[in-house]
Amino acid sequence: MARVLVGVKRVIDYAVKVRVKPDKTGVVTEGVKHSMNPFDEIGIEEAVRMKEKKLASEVVAVSCGPAQAQETLRTALAMGADRGIHVEVAGAEYDTLQPIHVSKILAKLAQDEKADLVIVGKQAIDDDCNQTAQMTAAILNWPQGTFASKVEKTGEGLTVTREIDGGLETIKIKMPAVKAKKKPIKKVTPKDLGVDTAARIEVLSVEDPPKRQAGAILPDVDALVAKLKEGGHI
């Protein structure tokens, strides 16, 4: 049976309309509702389902971030994860923490914890990078099943149905693989794990996107047809 490591991230709640800071250094996070990245919730659910089907022996949730990341880990534990690992990264170090750093941390933990499968959400809804799974797999030299919509255990490996641009694709990957209260949460730092979190990027600015002006409400379909003609669309 497999031990599953699931990466979870605390992000601004998906329903919040973010505000850019006036000094253009980032978005306002203080006093804003945060929750678990929605794709990571799917990751935890999948891991817990594997446990229910006796395909997984233990589900370990990992989160990298400031002290509040523990809230996200507790959510994962409440959903059925067995234990949590909090990799504490805060302040300026967290501001420039990129998927490459998180991947190195996850890869090290996957080895230390003797995980057979790492699950992460396909992207975090704050940085929208969509990189961590792929990079973790690369560092471990494990296969990857990205954008998975269905995962089945077949023989020694997994059969993964992937959402691709034109439809669906099925691949087989070998295990180990990467595809996201009272229980214990262990606290470590990237340094403990031997991971260098030196900044790989410099944020030059964070700005509002160009605003779209609301147009006019039209009285009927004829008016819409006239507008489409006017715009050269028909």
Place this chain on the structure above:
Amino acid sequence: MEHSIQLLGHLRCPKYSSIRGTMLSVFVKRGSSSRNISSLLSRFQSTLVIAEHNNEKLLPVTLNALTAAKKLGGEVTVLVAGTKCGPIAEQVAKAPGIAKILVAENEAFKGFLPESLTPLVVASQKQFNFSHILAGATAFGKSLLPRIAAKLDVSPISDVIDIKAPDTFVRTIYAGNAVLTLKAKDPVKVVSVRGTSFEAAKLEGGSAKSENAPSGEYKTDLAEFVSQELSKSDRPELTSAKVVVSGGRGMKSGENFKLLYDLADKLNAAVGASRAAVDAGYVPNDLQVGQTGKIVAPELYIAVGISGAIQHLAGMKDSKTIVAINKDPEAPIFQVADHGLVADLFKAVPELTQKL
């Protein structure tokens, strides 16, 4: 001139101090004009574009990536890897201004698995020492590029919408609600390109030569391609269509999407959907437009029965003209729509189709 200034700026970066001496002495010996400086400096930019194709046709996003590559300055090389590369290399060769095409035809690349393509790209990188590696930000590019970046120990840059300098990129975060400009500090920039943000390069006037990519043992037993189920459609492809008609939860069922297909046929449009419509099972997931689906920017986007959640707007708000048809006058979609129609879609859409 602006171009050469950017490149000079780049050279001041301490990373390049070791080559600066050599470059300037070459310049002095030749006594060239500033134009030559620019061309000399740009030699130190060299970009590899990974072609996306299906062994028959080059996919259009590669043409957008080629335009992004040109913006970086310097030489552009295109890598064509697959089980059948001849026709693709022929198509790519027509693009103007490409230095060369690397061809890797091998059964190992069946299904374009990142596990087999990554060692090929890393071997090519070792041989040619590119400053940039680019591909379109599609399911293919998103799956492959971060794996390559991790093997090169560099931080990749996803879905860029603009290139300000060879090390300065613009991308959106928070579902398109903030625009981040960043300077990449790593020596090699691995970048996926948002197709709708760069014009498509024209496939004419070029005559690039093909050569074999570095050979190696690219077969992998880590992963195996089994099958694909592609949605069949005669309509234009969603991300490159000039007109897109999209349906949301308000469509109420998959059958009702026929109303949108009829309208789309009149407009030669692609059909898209909101996540709500995909999750409800009305249409397959590859039609999803939004933060975690496809990003489109057509001339005309018609949103039918879509409320306009942040996540959906992220995928379509750069459309030139937006039309919304929704019975709820308070729906957020009306805040971005150029033309709004507050109406029952089951009456308005058939009427619109009939009047076109």
